Amino acid sequence: MKGKGACVNRGRMSLDQATVRHIALLARLELTEEEEATYTQQLGAILQYIGRIEELATEGVEPTAQLIEVSDPLRDDRVTNPPASDALRNNAPALDGDFFKVPKIIE
Numbered sequence: 806m807k808g809k810g811a812c813v814n815r816g817r818m819s820l821d822q823a824t825v826r827h828i829a830l831l832a833r834l835e836l837t838e839e840e841e842a843t844y845t846q847q848l849g850a851i852l853q854y855i856g857r858i859e860e861l862a863t864e865g866v867e868p869t870a871q872l873i874e875v876s877d878p879l880r881d882d883r884v885t886n887p888p889a890s891d892a893l894r895n896n897a898p899a900l901d902g903d904f905f906k907v908p909k910i911i912e
Contacts (some may be wrong), residue, residue, distance in 0.1 A: 837871040 825845045829836045838842065899906035 820845055820852055 822841050822845045824835070825841050825848060828848075829841070834870075894900060894903075897905050
């Protein structure tokens with residue numbers, strides 16, 4: 806958020822109440838003055854923590870989304886018990902050729 810209240814000073818990030826008010830406006834939230842002050846403090850603490858993380862030496866560390874190998878736990882999509890078409894048709898209250906006949910519900 807360049808020039809809109811969020812700033813970075815010597816690796817420290819801070820947030821002002823006007824920026825929180827702007828974020829609330831974008832999110833269509835109505836905040837009281839007390840809530841704005843609370844969120845300013847809480848979001849500022851989050852930004853400071855992110856600033857601390859940014860100070861870590863991460864050169865040579867590969868980007869990753871998972872810490873462990875994840876395998877595909879799903880089985881192949883195969884039909885192992887095909888429906889018995891004749892048995893299904895025999896249980897139908899009404900048929901129109903190979904199709905089920907149902908009462909009309911939309912006019």
